[in-house]
Structures are given as structure tokens and as C-alpha cells.
Amino acid sequence: MPSQRSQEELEAYIDETLRAHPEFQEGEEGEQLRRILMFSIGMPEVREMIEGALDELVVAKHIERLDQQSLKYCDVDSPEHRALESALYDVLQKAGDVLPDLVLNRGEVRVEPNPKPSVISKIFGKDFLPADHYVGTYLGKEKVVVKAILHAGARDAVWADRLKKEGEAWNRAWRKNKSYIVPIYGFIAQKKVMPWISAVYPKYDNGTVVQYLDNNPSTDHMRIIRRIAEGMNALHNMCIIHGDLRGANIVIDKHGNPLIGNFDLDHISNSRLYAYISQEESGRWRAPEMLEGRIPLASADVYMFAMTALEVLTHKEPYYYIERTSTVLEKIRKGVWPEEPKDAQVIQRGLHVGLWLVLSTCWMPDPGLRPEMKEVIHLLERYYPGRR
Structure with a gap:
């Protein structure tokens, strides 16, 4: 994480920001905000967005968006990235929501090996496509199912946009009917992760x-x-x-x-x-x-x-x-x-x-x-x- 400021300057900046919003100084929210502000140092774009969010007094939603954007500034395996993942996951759990941007290309999901055989491999042979279902970890804390969408290439921006809109519509229904519907966490559209765009869903221990x-x-x-x-x-x-x-x-x-x-x-x-x-x-x-x-x-x-x-x-x-x-x-x-x-x-x-x-x-x-x-x-x- 790039930063040229001294520890004293960092603390002064964070304290000044928190003093401007006393409702977030104490408790869990204050600690979450302090951590996010710390990681925003040296990133003017992110800092500006954070301060704008605070001024609008819609911190919970904006912290989700800001923190998700902040992930792209960190190496995916760095301590900073993992700390941001953890902070964001805690905020989402408290809010009962999912990430605002459903295109998960900032390391939000880590896909694990040992995939299940794909449907297409059962039809055409195992070498045609190794797998279409994987297990992954969402924001470093939650097991998820990663399902390949076999007709959507990972580099297809048009498909990524269409799927994002479909997912957003689905999640609007989920927010109103959480006791009946599974949310969609988003889509991975990175060829180095998966050759196809892949949908990400929560994993339920009770199965189907x-x-x-x-x-x-x-x-x-x-x-x-x-x-x-x-x-x-x-x-x-x-x-x-x-x-x-x-x-x-x-x-x-x-x-x-x-x-x-x-x-x-x-x-x-x-x-x-x-x-x-x-x-x-x-x-x-x-x-x-x-x-x-x-x-x-x-x-x-x-x-x-x-x-x-x-x-x-x-x-x-x-x-x-x-x-x-x-x-x-x-x-x-x-x-x-x-x-x-x-x-x-x-x-x-x-x-x-x-x-x-x-x-x-x-x-x-x-x-x-x-x-x-x-x-x-x-x-x-x-x-x-x-x-x-």
C-alpha cells in the first residue's frame, strides 16, 4: 500500500475525519472506518470518495463500495488486501447485503482447485472441459460455489455487462424476499482465474x-x-x-x-x-x-x-x-x-x-x-x- 506519511500524520488525518463524524467514533463502526481510512492513505481517489460518503451520511453503503474499489490497489496476497476483505465482509454481514459491484475482478473470490466434473465433459469426454463447478472463498471468510457460464468468455465485456444487469435484477428480488431466494454474489470475469465468466453463489451445507x-x-x-x-x-x-x-x-x-x-x-x-x-x-x-x-x-x-x-x-x-x-x-x-x-x-x-x-x-x-x-x-x- 503506497504511503509516504509518518505515523503521526496518519493518526492525525484519521482522528480529524472521525471527529467530523462523532456518530462513528465509537464501537465497531468506528473501528471499521478507522481501518478503511488507514488503507486509503496515499490513494487520493479513494480518500475523496470516503470523505464524500461521510459527508452524505450514508457511510454503510459507501464503505462497501469504497472498500471494494480499494481492493484493486493492493496485491491480492498482501496483508492489506486480506485486511480490507475482512473489514468489508464484516460490514456486509451487519448490513445483510452483498457487494455493490457484481463484477468480482479485484480478488474478492479465491477459487480452489479440485473441481467437480462438468456436465459438458460427461457428454463429450473429460478433456473437452475439465469442470464447470468450483468451490471458492468470498472475501477471505465464506465458502462459495463458483459456476462457469460456458458460453461467456472471460474477456467478453458485453457478456459481463449483461450478466451484471441480470444479477442486479435478481438481487433486488432477493432483498425483498430473503427467506425464499438465494443471492448472487457476483461474476468473475478474469481469464487468469477462469476461462469463462463464472457466477458466484453462497454455499449451503444442507445441499440441494x-x-x-x-x-x-x-x-x-x-x-x-x-x-x-x-x-x-x-x-x-x-x-x-x-x-x-x-x-x-x-x-x-x-x-x-x-x-x-x-x-x-x-x-x-x-x-x-x-x-x-x-x-x-x-x-x-x-x-x-x-x-x-x-x-x-x-x-x-x-x-x-x-x-x-x-x-x-x-x-x-x-x-x-x-x-x-x-x-x-x-x-x-x-x-x-x-x-x-x-x-x-x-x-x-x-x-x-x-x-x-x-x-x-x-x-x-x-x-x-x-x-x-x-x-x-x-x-x-x-x-x-x-x-x-
Whole structure:
């Protein structure tokens, strides 16, 4: 960190700044601000921004922005960088928010080796692409999932901007509905870190919804389904279409509640390869109009919700009794629904005639005949009152 000032000058500058804002002199906020001011010495641009933020009395939000910008002035492995990461993480935890700039190119995330095999490598062979999921550390303190977006090159500035806007819209919905939605921490767009732009999400120890239910079979399955429906309704109320709803994109928080994440980015991609990979991965849940290349609307989300509800009840993917995905996709195009499960265990979890009727209505081939999510919630409340 460049600085030519003496220790006395540093202390005088910090004390003068804090005296001008007595509300931040004491306690945790004062200590955080003191640390950030210390690192801003020798960086006039950052210092000016800090003082402007203080003058506007919106310190918490501006400290996030300033500290994030300050990271680029430090070597990523330096003590200064790590101290700034730690200070910023503490501020974010207290504010209950994420970094304001979702392009994480200042060392905010450290990606670890030993990645999971990629979906594309399973299709074309392991040498085609080593991995698309990694684990990383966010601001030096929190484990995160790093997911490669296979059609977006790390040096593609246009893609980075589009993804940033998508992420900002998603996080606006998250801020209003934190008990239903997973935030997106941002995107890494540095070729030296990853060859593709990669999305960064929190890592949840309970895993996905199906993993959790397998490990906790006595869980109230209908409560899980009801909360997924409420989360989807919250997204639709914010004019956000998920586009890839399925069990793999729903995680369970520490309280046992489902959180919806991993929104689909296929609708802003022109990559045929990515479209093919995406269908192989999630085609069993998709509405027939999506298989024809149409942009998903809220009605497509309703269709996928019903497939996900069936997955929750059976602990198996839709059409699990058909091995080839291409055969399943052909049945979906023809309007052939999944077979109604008759297992006593599935029925005990909540699948009866009334619920099957609700799911069947959501699977109507004509999108205009499917109910809205708020209507689905009303029907679930009728058959399963109080499951929240």
C-alpha cells in the first residue's frame, strides 16, 4: 500500500475525519472506518470518495463500495488486501447485503482447485472441459460455489455487462424476499482465474432440496413445496422469470427452508452448444414451448414448478423410469405427462388425487391454460392448510 506519511500524520488525518463524524467514533463502526481510512492513505481517489460518503451520511453503503474499489490497489496476497476483505465482509454481514459491484475482478473470490466434473465433459469426454463447478472463498471468510457460464468468455465485456444487469435484477428480488431466494454474489470475469465468466453463489451445507430430503426423510414435504411456490410467486411479482426451476437449483438453509437460486441464463445466449447442454441437464423439467426455443414466460415457470414438486415428492427426477433424455423430450413435446406415482411412501408424503389434479393443470400444453403461481398457492392452501 503506497504511503509516504509518518505515523503521526496518519493518526492525525484519521482522528480529524472521525471527529467530523462523532456518530462513528465509537464501537465497531468506528473501528471499521478507522481501518478503511488507514488503507486509503496515499490513494487520493479513494480518500475523496470516503470523505464524500461521510459527508452524505450514508457511510454503510459507501464503505462497501469504497472498500471494494480499494481492493484493486493492493496485491491480492498482501496483508492489506486480506485486511480490507475482512473489514468489508464484516460490514456486509451487519448490513445483510452483498457487494455493490457484481463484477468480482479485484480478488474478492479465491477459487480452489479440485473441481467437480462438468456436465459438458460427461457428454463429450473429460478433456473437452475439465469442470464447470468450483468451490471458492468470498472475501477471505465464506465458502462459495463458483459456476462457469460456458458460453461467456472471460474477456467478453458485453457478456459481463449483461450478466451484471441480470444479477442486479435478481438481487433486488432477493432483498425483498430473503427467506425464499438465494443471492448472487457476483461474476468473475478474469481469464487468469477462469476461462469463462463464472457466477458466484453462497454455499449451503444442507445441499440441494433432494439431497436434504434424502438425509431427512421425515421432513414435511408439502411444506417444502408450498414455500417453493411462494418463492416463485415472489419472483413473478418482481417480473422475474426463473427459467430453470428444478431440485438442483433449490438449496436448503440452516433453518430447513428451501431457497431458490441459479436462475437460467440460457435465454440471453445464442450458443447452440450451450442450448444443447442445457437441455441435457434440465430438459426433463422444461415446458414444451421451451423445447421449441421460445423464451420462457411465467407460465413455463409454473410448468417447471409442478415437475419440481413431483421431484420433491418422489426424490427422483421427472420421467426417471425413462433412461434417455431425448426420449423424454419427445414425450414432453407430445404432451405426455409423467406417470402418476402409486408408491405408498410418495402418497404418504402428500401426493393424493387433489394434488395430482393441481400438477396436471400446471402441465397443460397450452401455456395460457396454466394457473398463475398465486393460484397454485391458493390451491395448495385448500388441500394442505397451514403448511408454511
